[in-house]
Amino acid sequence: MKRVLSGMQSSGFLTIGNYIGALRNYVKLQHLHECFFMVVDLHAVTVPQEPAALREQTESAAALYIASGIDPNKASVFLQSHVHAHAELGWLMTTLTHMGELERMTQFKDKSAGKDSVGAGLFTYPSLMAADILLYNADLIPVGDDQKQHLELTRDLAHRFNNRFGDYFTMPEPYMPEVGARIMSLDDASKKMSKSNPNPGSYIAMLDEPSVIRKKISRAVTDSGREVKYDPQNKPEVSNLISIYSHFADMSVAEIEAKYEGQGYGPFKKDLAEHLVAVLEPIQQRYREIRASGEIFDILKKGAEEAAEVANATLLEVKKRMGF
Ligand code: ADP
Numbered sequence: 001m002k003r004v005l006s007g008m009q010s011s012g013f014l015t016i017g018n019y020i021g022a023l024r025n026y027v028k029l030q031h032l033h034e035c036f037f038m039v040v041d042l043h044a045v046t047v048p049q050e051p052a053a054l055r056e057q058t059e060s061a062a063a064l065y066i067a068s069g070i071d072p073n074k075a076s077v078f079l080q081s082h083v084h085a086h087a088e089l090g091w092l093m094t095t096l097t098h099m100g101e102l103e104r105m106t107q108f109k110d111k112s113a114g115k116d117s118v119g120a121g122l123f124t125y126p127s128l129m130a131a132d133i134l135l136y137n138a139d140l141i142p143v144g145d146d147q148k149q150h151l152e153l154t155r156d157l158a159h160r161f162n163n164r165f166g167d168y169f170t171m172p173e174p175y176m177p178e179v180g181a182r183i184m185s186l187d188d189a190s191k192k193m194s195k196s197n198p199n200p201g202s203y204i205a206m207l208d209e210p211s212v213i214r215k216k217i218s219r220a221v222t223d224s225g226r227e228v229k230y231d232p233q234n235k236p237e238v239s240n241l242i243s244i245y246s247h248f249a250d251m252s253v254a255e256i257e258a259k260y261e262g263q264g265y266g267p268f269k270k271d272l273a274e275h276l277v278a279v280l281e282p283i284q285q286r287y288r289e290i291r292a293s294g295e296i297f298d299i300l301k302k303g304a305e306e307a308a309e310v311a312n313a314t315l316l317e318v319k320k321r322m323g324f
């Protein structure tokens with residue numbers, strides 16, 4: 001049995017990109033391995049968050065984990081901020097990280113582009129992410145393609161620590177879906193879909209109402225052609241919609257292309273919206289029940305206790321090795 005660790009930022013409400021790239025895999029992995037799934041609220045504040053909004057987004061993400069099928073008796077579900085070892089090992093990892101390594105991170109370049117003031121936490125974010133993973137000596141990290149570079153840095157830091165302080169950390173491996181590791185924005189297929197995009201039309205949130213989903217899909221950018229064909233190079237917008245379709249309808253790209261041959265984008269988009277609604281509506285129903293019951297607070301408390309037991313033991317050993 002391997003150990004699995006992953007998390008989502010509560011910097012907005014979860015999108016179908018988070019669902020396809022990561023959350024769906026969490027649900028699968030909980031049956032096979034020992035799993036720790038957190039909401040990384042300390043990462044969310046690397047860009048400014050309004051306190052009430054942060055609290056709501058964090059609770060919402062945790063409830064969506066459960067609504068999507070994570071069983072809190074199988075996996076530990078918790079908030080990063082509830083387990084203090086994250087911040088402490090995060091600091092120690094920051095001291096092992098080179099400035100040049102952080103400067104090379106494409107997520108930092110993307111998120112800081114065009115801003116005249118950027119918080120230092122946005123820059124050191126990957127060191128905290130390394131701590132998140134290494135605290136649990138996790139083997140498998142279910143992430144989307146956008147986190148690959150951060151995960152490579154985590155491995156470099158684990159190597160660096162092991163070389164200086166003696167072999168201790170496990171080398172984490174990414175676990176990614178084959179198709180859909182990167183779902184793109186609905187308004188611009190050159191950017192990944194993200195919950196922190198200021199334009200809500202750029203993403204489908206997992207909690208979007210059916211009418212909103214239909215509207216967003218009907219307005220999603222395509223091209224001036226009419227062929228439903230998977231060709232990411234020349235038809236990036238349509239290809240992105242096909243890969244979303246493929247995940248939500250559980251159909252292959254070839255099956256989808258054949259189904260809409262000679263029909264143009266209209267019927268394809270209409271069906272895509274219905275497939276999204278069919279998968280998301282029952283999740284939304286469970287979500288409302290979970291929020292109404294208040295059970296999420298007990299789940300998070302138990303999850304944090306389970307996580308802290310592992311994390312505190314790691315932190316203690318790391319500090320001993322480093323000379324504290
Ligand atoms: P966001 O950009 O939506 O704030 P996070 O940084 O919270 O995303 O990422 C949470 C998880 O979801 C990570 O594993 C990440 O790789 C995955 N993920 C985020 N956006 C996408 C996307 N557009 N396509 C596939 N996976 C994604």
Ligand code: NA
Pocket residue numbers: 009011194195196
């Ligand atoms: Na984000």
